[in-house]
Amino acid sequence: MRAFQASELGSLAKFRIEDAGAPNPGQGQILVSVEATALGFVDQLVMRGLYQVKPPVPFVPGGEIVGTIIALGEGVTGFEAGQRIACWQFGGGLAEQAVAAAEHAVAVPDGLEPQIAAAALLDYLTAYYGLYDRGGLKPGQSLLVTGASGGVGSAAVQLASASAATVIGLASTDEKREFVSALGASRVIDYRDANWRDLLKREFPSGVDMVFDPVGGSLFQLCFRSLAKHGRHLVVGFASGDGIPSLPANLPLLKSGELVGVDARYLWESDPARVRQILTIVLELARSGQIRPRIARTFDLADAAEAVEFVTVSNRLGKVVVTP
Incomplete structure (x- = not known):
């Protein structure tokens, strides 16, 4: 072999x-x-x-x-x-x-x-567990996704779009933004634009309901600041490579917001039955063409x-x- x-x-x-x-x-x-x-x-x-x-x-x-x-x-x-x-x-x-x-x-x-x-498998398991088990995403809510063209980010875009959420993706190049748009995002923003949060606020004056964040880095605090009241910021990873970001403790207070960790490996270790349930759902969504x-x-x-x-x-x- x-x-x-x-x-x-x-x-x-x-x-x-x-x-x-x-x-x-x-x-x-x-x-x-x-x-x-x-x-x-x-x-x-x-x-x-x-x-x-x-x-x-x-x-x-x-x-x-x-x-x-x-x-x-x-x-x-x-x-x-x-x-x-x-x-x-x-x-x-x-x-x-x-x-x-x-x-x-x-x-x-x-x-x-x-x-x-x-x-x-892994990207969609992580995204599903984050969005629904940890985040409680509901149809009609708004979701901001960092690293939206990456593996787990693109999985989150597709899953959330398939469940009737309004998805806003952050991506850095024209090619990546076209890719994210084709995945089902309602809006894709260039986060390199110094005014990207102003562009977001024009469409969501009160902020977004949830952030799905596999990137961290310099976007971390800015995305938390973009949450609506009672919003949830899902910490999925730190793909930026800029180290572990920090958050002033007054921001969750001002937002009445939540910082929620998403650890798919812990789920795999602690609850294999739930992992099987999620993977079964994801594979059926792929078979039916609702995600690709x-x-x-x-x-x-x-x-x-x-x-x-x-x-x-x-x-x-x-x-x-x-x-x-």
């Missing part, structure tokens, strides 16, 4: 395609023939040893996996050989075969392409190193997917 792996973390150059022993499913596990694995920014952080969790080595990256079941481990029920499943886990996908925990696996609806299913995860480029497993590098391209629009 071919696998893209390394015996130590710290550099992308340490990872290469190697012949690895075929894995065996243990208690509660499923063995799948991998059909597609989606990659995100966090994958290369893990490979470099820069993520807060360090996996055991040898390590195979890629945790957004879709494949067909080959074998079931002891105690697994509800699945059968030949069935296509999807799961998100901590690595293992950049290989011809992968082992997954049955408690984290969901069936892929008939008619949904494996590449699209893989691209709909965008794929920037698909790579063969032999080009996995190039795929990981492509994840870091700043002007990339859409998900990176690897197929064996």
Whole structure:
């Protein structure tokens, strides 16, 4: 079995395609023939040893996996050989075969392409959990999305638009703004414009109901200031790379507002049943065409190193997917 792996973390150059022993499913596990694995920014952080969790080595990256079941481990029920499943886990996908925990696996609806299913996993799980479980977004409310052309930002734009919210996206270039508009945003604003908050205020004089923020950085406080009374600011990540922003404590008081953390990894660890529910909803939305995860480029497993590098391209629009 071919696998893209390394015996130590710290550099992308340490990872290469190697012949690895075929894995065996243990208690509660499923063995799948991998059909597609989606990659995100966090994958290369893990490979470099820069993520807060360090996996055991040898390590195979890629945790957004879709494949067909080959074998079931002891105690697994509800699945059968030949069935296509999807799961998100901590690595293992950049290989011809992968082992997954049955408690984290969901069936892929008939008619949904494996590449699209893989691209709909982590980003859409995070966005859905943030918008609805943590944020309580309702139809007709207004939502401001930072990094709206990025993976989790674009997922939030599509999910919120599909549920009849009014979505305002922030994006930096004409290409990105066109991309976000095509996803369903009602309005897309160039946040590099010094007067972007004035443009927002013209349409939403009282402020927006919610901010979905995977960027942080210099936009963080400005977005919180753009909230309406009783608004919620969802803290999803810090993709700006400018460190962890801070917020004067008087602002939540003045807004009667909430700062709400969104940690999909904690949900995965603490409530796998809810993760399965959300992924089942997301995959059905993708099958029905109500959302359509965008794929920037698909790579063969032999080009996995190039795929990981492509994840870091700043002007990339859409998900990176690897197929064996």
